[in-house]
Amino acid sequence: MVAVMRLSIWPGAGQPYEAILEAATHAEETGWDAVYIADHFMPNAGPGVDVRHPVLEATALVAALGAAVPRVRIGTLVLGNTYRHPAVVANLAATLDRITGGRFVLGVGAGWQVNEHEQYGIDLPPTKQLLDRFVEALQVLRGLLRDPVTSFDGTYYQLAEAVNEPKPVQEPLPILIGAKGEKRMLGVVAQYADLWNAWGTPDLIAHKMKVLDEHCARIGRDPSEIDRTAQALTVVGGSRPDIDRPVIGGSRADLAASIEQYEAIGLDELIVPDAMLGTGADRLRAMDTIRSLVR
Template structure:
């Protein structure tokens, strides 16, 4: 099972870079970064680094590890723009980029920037059209797509990515439609959740794969939960999934993810402390994951 780190977008870039470099030096498999512009809070004035700029910068200076978006919100950029961004970052990283995409959801960003956040049905319809355009541009010489929401005509995206194909991750949990979109188009699936929930959602994804005639093994399964290392789990996290506490509890949780067939566990840094303590917590997590 791969193990990857997810630095928070609220940190100064120097701290994000420090975590990514530490991950590359100590044996982590990947570094992920979220696509948001402001905190999802009543106080929306906190700093948030822009995702596309950060992954390009990390791709240029951090060696070895995979670098990915977790995940680009479809409503923020035209899919042709995203495809060109992804191909470029794959070249900057020499073939280590993973394009993670999702339908989009954060209300305050759409409200403040005047970006339309459609009703759920339209949101998913738009997303499925966008995915087809991105895959066409990244994998075919030219792409023509005539949809309800997007049109591209004999469009090019050059240079093509280094990877053939560049992996597409879709972040999704909806059992009515979104996991069906994953089954049709994704190389990688991602969701928040404890092992029991991820196992359930993965089984639903398998059923969608059977309906579409796709081998479920063609889609890697990835998940994340907050992680507490050598500290009690905070009681104010609401429904956010969290694992750990003691080292033995954390080791048991990691083993549960491995047992359900998870391919990659992604660790957000929210509960890992600051400075040297954060890097030490990363070392402990990696040690337990590799044991």
């Protein structure tokens, strides 16, 4: 039997909670599989960007949605490791899994957005140190979420007979790693992830999947143990913008072709950001169109 690609929605946190809940509720009612929330405190600084635009905090949103929407999986895409100690994240994740009755997906990443670190006085180390710290954090998370007691003596984190109770409902609670770097980060995914996530159109994702498979072979892990998830900005009707970010869709036929390509490369889950779907009833109609194109 051919596996059916899952379909999930990613409402932007820079909109009122009522709008986020509307998207999540519609996804719940129309057969979508999950709702993901990004972990940012403000827009990423850049030309024409209003960095004072309001952004809601991810973990509070995930908890609220987990309680309000009873069927779909709820996940983070992804929690920045620099923002919270991994022992705190493990405690948070176990609680969220309890709130959702075993529907939480813990998405984590190394952290990257410069203006957030600068404004809040959070250290953003050089790349090697950033990734070394992230690898240690993954070991801490896996220990606290899966083992009765965890001790860890690392360069960045130290735990002494630490407990994390209650444990998650899921055994194990799935850890999603957001990563694109082929030399090191996909190797980290191969070693520690239950799910992998990256931005990309089907051709790029197919290439990254091949690299991930090679990392799995190198360490002797079955690559089928890691679900592959991806997203691109999605246009439903109208023309694609000329921007330096992955974009799919346009006409209904263009969107259908992109979805078929993701399915053909074996993507396990397509995550749709709502940034280009419109608002209100327009967004819900766009969601229905997308849902109709996935088997």
